[in-house]
Amino acid sequence: MARNIGIVGAGIAGLHLALYLQKHGVDATIITDRPPEDYRDLRLLNTVAHHHVTIAREDYLGVNHWTDPKDHYYYHDHVFNFPEPLRFRGDFSKASRAVDYRLYLPALMQDFMKRGGKIEYRRIEERDIRPLVARFDLLVVSTGKGPLGQLFTYRPEHSPYQQPQRRLCVGLYTGVKQPDPMNVTLSVSPGHGEMIVIPTVTFGGIANALLMENVPGGDMEELATLSYDDNPKHFLKVLLGKLEKHHPTTYDRIDTARFDLAQPQDLLQGGVVPTVRNTMVEFDDGKCAIALGDVHAIVDPMMGQGANVASYAAFVLGEEIVNADACDARLCETIDLKRQDRVLAASRWTNVMLQPPTEALGMLIGAMSQNPALANEFTENFNYPDRQWDRISTPQRIQAWIERMSAPSEPVRAIA
């Protein structure tokens, strides 16, 4: 069946879907308001780690341009800044990797265009929606910008917060030493927030993203509003003071003489209200618009899930579109049924981690510090948030998981 798919938005979701459809001979047109050459000078967009399931999708699409093992990381380093500090690691089964999206997104746009893909550069207004729906067999909305996002109503049962739960201060920094091989550090300062340190491929080679997830009212909060531009030295001095106190193992990696933003525009401050939306709108003629990526479910960046589940969902859409007899409400239903568990699990898991840890989660942290297999599975499940949610969604499940992972791997046999 000939199909013509419109994709509004050129984030990872829109691009992975467009490239998937292109690979399978399905006509796809990307509509975005930003040409690839405009990305170089933008302010930092985000800090995103791609887990190995996402890298495997890039390999499938032929867009994995960052294959140097020195650019990859292999484990999570967990640090809890308790009076008696707790530290342990969890290994991935395969490498992960982060690339600055000001490099990543235009590279994939170029891949798509070099292979004959069409990208239209325009801003979408309210009055454009009906003509877009009429023009394509299916309209995929992978941007929440402008009036398109508002097509999709919130699901209150999965949107528990009205406010950001963390005040974010995210930057790309030079002067933070890397271990060899590289890792991602998840450092927790109880009551004040988390910091995720992500070695990232940037314009100037590897730099470290410091993703500070600051608890409102905590000692780190001021970093979410403190201006770098007004007084870089003051910003860095305040930051170093906070790091020394709250995230000492990362502070110890810093060469203070070289410590600075990689570029002045490499800082992003703000916050995210985690929300989940309904995903499908059917128009009078039976044509549909379907939400994909952040406009479907936006999560706080703490657990590194947003881009990875957006890419996952893009592939679900791609597979179902390629196999479908029609681009209709039934197709959208099938897509939702297939993607929703992983997408919702990413949202639920992240939302739980934004709260002070329950007793059971505290017990899990303690058990992981003693049990590498448990810590490795927790880490590997960053690829599979649905499995993580199966493990940690209730105290009983956490308990059962710990017991299962603590049982001897071979039954002890009595000698006859």
Place this chain on the structure above:
Amino acid sequence: MARNIGIVGAGIAGLHLALYLQKHGVDATIITDRPPEDYRDLRLLNTVAHHHVTIAREDYLGVNHWTDPKDHYYYHDHVFNFPEPLRFRGDFSKASRAVDYRLYLPALMQDFMKRGGKIEYRRIEERDIRPLVARFDLLVVSTGKGPLGQLFTYRPEHSPYQQPQRRLCVGLYTGVKQPDPMNVTLSVSPGHGEMIVIPTVTFGGIANALLMENVPGGDMEELATLSYDDNPKHFLKVLLGKLEKHHPTTYDRIDTARFDLAQPQDLLQGGVVPTVRNTMVEFDDGKCAIALGDVHAIVDPMMGQGANVASYAAFVLGEEIVNADACDARLCETIDLKRQDRVLAASRWTNVMLQPPTEALGMLIGAMSQNPALANEFTENFNYPDRQWDRISTPQRIQAWIERMSAPSEPVRAIA
């Protein structure tokens, strides 16, 4: 993890689940109000064909006691009693088979008990529900009888009817000749209803179920209330008159001298209101009751879907229970996500077929009569109602399916 599962109801769903759990070493207790020895003298329970996906589950459970190929049927014979009659067949990829449930259910109960399974015989009242929930890790409700069914509220969006759409008259008859190999006949008398002729393993060998799906207000309707017991000869005379007029190809198979109910109690008259219910109730302590089978979704018997999707759903429950870390709301959610498309598709497809055919369905019937591959896929999809729904849920999908199946199987190549 040790688990203790309570299953209320000993229909195909409860029994397939109990046997599945037993095979996997999970404690399961069946609770039913009827011991196996009581089935022999019951009035006919239903007429149920098991498609090959269901027979494969019976093989897996080691309860397929009806393996004689002479007891199986291999295709559907479609007859439309138009002024210009239309007739075509559709083949299954593997054999199907029907067994009288007064034989089938007690046989599986005995299998379960012989292997150490526990069955408790009691009627469940309102006051029994809480103690049952407390006693088991999960309570599976696979009977709509009594107060248990009312735990689960209706889903109005999937329960479009307030009344039965057919007035059923279902019996097991002697004196209807079988083709060799056997088939199931789906005979349609437009405006008056359908008759499904199902060769069935009964107490006295193969007999034919005549499942008459009579349209309210049509000429066949009176059969749903006409008494056999009051005057068997009159009943048979009226029936033969209707069959000659509305279902002539079946009438032609009848030896009128031998035509009668196989036993006086082999007749069931009534009707089904197709409904779908919510499937899970969580109690205060986090324990759950989950609906399975008819109490989840009850369909009109026309398309032979009820028992087959109940068995399918039983296996979904079994697999998820065996693999679960906890018997909780998350488990029920996972089960629902996995089973719902096929269960809902059986309901939707059947509900569509209860209405006068749309133009597109009429076109499909015409195309199937000319295209054996199309008729075969339609027939095979009795095993996979979700796939059937993908094919027929809209006129566009029917059109696309016909076009795809009508395309030449090899692309024609120009000779250079």
